[in-house]
Amino acid sequence: MIFGQDRNELRKMYADAWQKQCDKTPLTPLEAQIAAVVEWHPEYHQEVLSDELDKDYTPDGGRTNPFLHMGLHLGVREQVATNRPPGISGVFSSLTAKTGDAHAAEHQMIDCLAETLWEAQSQNTAPDEKKYLERLHRLTG
Numbered sequence: 001m002i003f004g005q006d007r008n009e010l011r012k013m014y015a016d017a018w019q020k021q022c023d024k025t026p027l028t029p030l031e032a033q034i035a036a037v038v039e040w041h042p043e044y045h046q047e048v049l050s051d052e053l054d055k056d057y058t059p060d061g062g063r064t065n066p067f068l069h070m071g072l073h074l075g076v077r078e079q080v081a082t083n084r085p086p087g088i089s090g091v092f093s094s095l096t097a098k099t100g101d102a103h104a105a106e107h108q109m110i111d112c113l114a115e116t117l118w119e120a121q122s123q124n125t126a127p128d129e130k131k132y133l134e135r136l137h138r139l140t141g
Contacts (some may be wrong), residue, residue, distance in 0.1 A: 010054040011067050014038060018048045037073045040103055041066065072110040085129045087137075094140040108139050 014034055020027050021035035036049055047055075057065035078090075083089040088109075095105035112135035120127040120129035 007067070008054050010071075011048075014048050014067060014070065015053060033074060033077065034070075035075075037070045040073070041070060044070065069110070072113055073106055076106050076109045076113060082124070085133055087133060090139055091133075091136045098140065109136060112136050113140070121130075 013031075016033040017027060018038045019033035020031060021039065028033060038044065047066050056062055057068070079085070079088050080092045081089075092102075092105060092109065095108055096102045099105050099108070112132060115135065116127050116132040119131075
């Protein structure tokens with residue numbers, strides 16, 4: 001398994017990848033993907049390199065969980081790279097053309113992914129790919 005279930009372990013992967021990027025040391029392919037996402041988010045750089053990787057991010061705290069946000073970027077990138085669910089690569093291409101910005105396109109897609117995952121979790125079901133794709137296609141409409 002690439003990612004473990006331990007959130008501190010996962011967050012340490014982000015910290016290690018970003019530190020390697022900053023030190024200009026060689027990265028594994030996964031570390032390069034993580035570092036690329038961290039690089040897009042300078043607002044998270046301090047938190048990624050913080051000694052407090054076990055910090056809780058709660059909705060009432062008013063802060064976005066940077067690791068969740070960046071993890072959703074990685075998830076969308078994996079979906080686009082594998083075109084799973086089928087058609088998502090085309091959605092990404094259309095959104096990138098529409099916005100003129102791959103990062104903005106990913107953010108729109110992340111909103112759909114997060115909503116789909118939240119629904120599945122709250123209903124204790126698998127994510128609904130059809131509904132997810134419908135949400136994504138509305139973005140390109």
